[in-house]
Amino acid sequence: MAGAAVAAPPERVVSINLCTDQLAMLLADEGQLVSVSHMALDPLSSAMVEEAQGYTVNRGGAEQVYLMHPDLVLAGTYTSPATVGLLRSLGVRVVQVAPVDSLADVGEQMRLVAAELGHPERGEAMATAFEAELSAITAQGEPVPAAMYYPNGYTAGAGTLSDEILTRTGFRNIGAEAGLTGGGTLPLERLVMAEPRVIVTSTPYPGASRSEEILVHPALAALREGATSAQVRDADWVCGTPHLMNAVRTMAQTRAALGVAE
Amino acid sequence: MNRPVLPLLAILVALLFAASLLIGPAALGLRESLSALFGGQGGPVVLVMQEIRLPRAILGLCVGAVLGLSGAAMQGFLRNPLAEPGLIGVSSTAALGAVLSLQTGLAAAFALALPLAALAGAAVSVALVLWMAGPRGGALALILAGIAISALAGALTSLILNLSPNPFAAMEIVYWMMGSLADRSMTHVWLAVPFMAAGSLLLLATGRSLDALTVGEDAARSMGVDIRRLRLLIVIGTAAAVGASVAVAGAIGFVGLVIPHLLRPLVGGQPSRLLPAAALGGAAMVLASDIAVRVVAPDQDLKLGVLTALVGAPFFLHLLWRMRGLEA
Numbered sequence: 001m002a003g004a005a006v007a008a009p010p011e012r013v014v015s016i017n018l019c020t021d022q023l024a025m026l027l028a029d030e031g032q033l034v035s036v037s038h039m040a041l042d043p044l045s046s047a048m049v050e051e052a053q054g055y056t057v058n059r060g061g062a063e064q065v066y067l068m069h070p071d072l073v074l075a076g077t078y079t080s081p082a083t084v085g086l087l088r089s090l091g092v093r094v095v096q097v098a099p100v101d102s103l104a105d106v107g108e109q110m111r112l113v114a115a116e117l118g119h120p121e122r123g124e125a126m127a128t129a130f131e132a133e134l135s136a137i138t139a140q141g142e143p144v145p146a147a148m149y150y151p152n153g154y155t156a157g158a159g160t161l162s163d164e165i166l167t168r169t170g171f172r173n174i175g176a177e178a179g180l181t182g183g184g185t186l187p188l189e190r191l192v193m194a195e196p197r198v199i200v201t202s203t204p205y206p207g208a209s210r211s212e213e214i215l216v217h218p219a220l221a222a223l224r225e226g227a228t229s230a231q232v233r234d235a236d237w238v239c240g241t242p243h244l245m246n247a248v249r250t251m252a253q254t255r256a257a258l259g260v261a262e
Numbered sequence: 263m264n265r266p267v268l269p270l271l272a273i274l275v276a277l278l279f280a281a282s283l284l285i286g287p288a289a290l291g292l293r294e295s296l297s298a299l300f301g302g303q304g305g306p307v308v309l310v311m312q313e314i315r316l317p318r319a320i321l322g323l324c325v326g327a328v329l330g331l332s333g334a335a336m337q338g339f340l341r342n343p344l345a346e347p348g349l350i351g352v353s354s355t356a357a358l359g360a361v362l363s364l365q366t367g368l369a370a371a372f373a374l375a376l377p378l379a380a381l382a383g384a385a386v387s388v389a390l391v392l393w394m395a396g397p398r399g400g401a402l403a404l405i406l407a408g409i410a411i412s413a414l415a416g417a418l419t420s421l422i423l424n425l426s427p428n429p430f431a432a433m434e435i436v437y438w439m440m441g442s443l444a445d446r447s448m449t450h451v452w453l454a455v456p457f458m459a460a461g462s463l464l465l466l467a468t469g470r471s472l473d474a475l476t477v478g479e480d481a482a483r484s485m486g487v488d489i490r491r492l493r494l495l496i497v498i499g500t501a502a503a504v505g506a507s508v509a510v511a512g513a514i515g516f517v518g519l520v521i522p523h524l525l526r527p528l529v530g531g532q533p534s535r536l537l538p539a540a541a542l543g544g545a546a547m548v549l550a551s552d553i554a555v556r557v558v559a560p561d562q563d564l565k566l567g568v569l570t571a572l573v574g575a576p577f578f579l580h581l582l583w584r585m586r587g588l589e590a
Contacts, residue, residue: 151430152563153445185561187287188445189310207428208364210437214445219313223306 009118010072010093015040016060016083019239020074020097022048023113025055026241027122034068044203047235047243062086072116100240103164103248107131109240126242133245137252139170144258146171146198146230147191149220151211155186161244162200162237169251171198192219197227198254202234230254267528267535271542275323278549282319283311285553287560317451318443322549324458325443325511328503330544331537333518334525335465336388338472338533339496340395342404343523343581347504348515350404351387351411356501356508357438358415358422359383365422365431373449377457381505387411388497440567441512443552454506461503462541464495469534476533514567516574517544523581547573 013028014035015021021036025048038059039045040052058064062083065073073087073094087094095116100106107127114123146166148156156162156173157180166173174194178186199220204212214220236247284295288310298307299316329347336345347353363369363379390411395404419438423431471492474482479489507514521543522536529535548566555564 185563187561189286189288189314192306192309192314193288193290195306205428205430207426207431208367208370209426209428209430210434211430212428217313217445218447218449219309222304222309222313 010070010116012068012070013072013074013117014058014065014068014070015074016058016065017074017076017079017097018045019076019099019241020113021052022046022239022241022243023097023110024074024117025051026126027110027114027119028117029119032117034070035065043235044205045235045238047233047239047241047246062090066090066092074113074116101159101161103134103161103168103244106240106244130242130245134248137168137248139168140256141170141259143167143170143172144197144255145174145177145194146200147174147186147194147196148200149186149191149215150202151204151209151214153185153188153191153214154183155180155191157181157184161240165237165248165251169248170255171251188214188217188219192223196223197258198230199224199227200230200232200251228254228258267525267539268542271525271539271546275542275545275549278546278553279319279323282322282549282553283315285556286310286315287556313447314445317446317448318552319549320451320455321443321446321511322552323545324455325507325514326517326545326548327541328458328462328507328544329514329517329548330521330540330542331462331465332500332504333544334522334533334536334540335468335472335496336500336518337522338475338536339392339468339492340404341475342395343585344405344519346516346519347384347500348513348517349412349519349578350391350408351415352384352391352500352504353508353513353515354412354415354419354439355387356380356384356505357513358419359505360509361419361422361438365426373453377453377506377509380509381457381501383415384505384508385497385501387415388500392493392497436565437512439513440565440571441508441514442555442563442565443511444563446510450510454510457502457506461499461501461506464499465503466537466541468492468495468499469537472533472537476531512565512567514548514570516567516570516578517547519581520570520574520577521547523577 018039021040035056110127111123155175158176298311359379369376551569
């Protein structure tokens with residue numbers, strides 16, 4: 001990454017990944033960021049919909065991005081390799097940023113994107129603030145069973161950012177205890193048997209889907225009656241941005257409300 | 263020849279139904295599960311048995327029964343061994359109806375819209391196929407019309423799901439084409455079972471007319487069979503039964519093809535005896551497949567149609583091969 005500090009800061013930056021969209025909007029100079037991905041406008045995924053309205057939106061295709069004449073493209077590591085390869089062969093600098101899977105990575109990523117944008121000091125300040133607030137949050141009392149539960153019975157297992165947030169704020173993650181590593185599906189009946197005290201679920205998208213029907217299944221509804229449903233904003237959980245702290249704070253408050261003498 | 267086919271099939275279905283209730287990703291003891299199934303006490307085991315496994319087993323039973331039954335009825339009416347709701351496009355048009363009602367929000371506004379829309383979709387294709395192929399209809403006309411209807415309905419279903427604002431909808435194309443019973447609830451049971459029961463009664467009532475039809479259309483007429491009324495019964499019966507089944511479980515193929523063929527020799531080729539036997543056989547096949555998807559890949563939501571096609575498609579090819587020999 002030494003090269004980024006030596007070269008002149010990029011003047012036309014295009015981001016084609018939801019997480020780099022948000023970091024770039026927070027860290028770039030006015031006019032430096034030309035375009036963000038269409039995902040940045042999706043209120044269920046993006047924590048910065050209002051800010052994103054001021055930018056041209058792209059759909060991440062190489063043709064569209066290239067015609068914006070970027071000197072830096074910010075992408076994710078899971079962005080289509082065909083798109084990244086094509087842009088690189090056209091001589092565009094593409095930086096791929098990995099999704100964060102631990103709280104420790106969040107600060108690193110802020111510093112990395114800021115350095116690419118030519119503003120390392122902003123990244124340093126953002127990361128230091130995040131790390132300071134995080135270190136003030138400590139788990140209290142016995143860990144309480146909790147689960148993330150999403151459409152199709154998708155849950156977060158060990159080694160995920162969600163798992164770390166749950167553990168950090170005083171919960172036992174049922175997904176991890178069920179033996180899942182990374183994301184995976186947890187059959188509804190195993191969730192029921194694990195008797196979670198807190199269930200974190202997502203807001204349904206407009207339009208119907210069978211995948212989301214599981215979130216209104218009578219068995220889950222009955223389970224929720226005895227449990228606390230944490231009111232979280234899904235968009236806060238997705239990316240390693242300062243918004244992630246909202247997720248951590250909400251879970252810490254939810255845990256505190258359950259009391260220490262569990 | 264007069265083996266007690268129906269009682270044996272009924273016992274098989276009862277055993278598979280019990281197995282479906284007792285097998286699942288959460289390891290529960292036998293006594294614990296049974297007392298939770300019949301007990302009214304709260305608690306996680308009761309929730310699992312009564313709200314998760316019971317609806318799944320009931321739907322497996324009913325969906326399989328209507329698929330087997332409608333396959334047998336259509337094969338009897340068309341006197342064509344290739345008639346089957348999946349192959350001739352009934353399931354795909356039912357899926358199209360269901361997807362339309364879900365994506366337009368109609369199903370959310372009015373719960374019965376889901377089975378009714380699927381029913382309407384199924385009715386259109388059954389009627390189309392029966393009229394096009396006619397009671398004397400050749401295999402070619404039937405299959406070609408079926409392929410065209412299936413392809414059109416499948417394409418429209420995919421189009422609607424691709425255009426949906428819901429990102430999950432597009433991933434569900436596979437579900438509508440292959441079917442699954444995962445995470446269904448009692449709500450789905452109440453929504454679909456009345457239609458399936460009504461449709462099945464209509465189809466079972468066609469038994470004697472279908473018997474008469476085996477000796478030829480003219481002979482059947484002279485015995486007092488009203489062909490137009492019979493056709494109407496089969497259209498409405500199949501549409502109600504298969505439509506409701508697809509609305510809650512997606513399109514599961516090949517059950518209606520394989521089961522009547524396997525059982526026909528056992529009941530002496532008599533349609534009136536084949537209908538109830540095919541219903542039981544279909545129930546057994548879908549229950550067994552649904553148990554298999556949970557045992558083979560408990561965390562993957564393997565689609566039911568994958569298993570039925572693995573058994574059914576080679577069987578279908580075998581059937582075509584034999585017909586080729588006959589026609590030559």
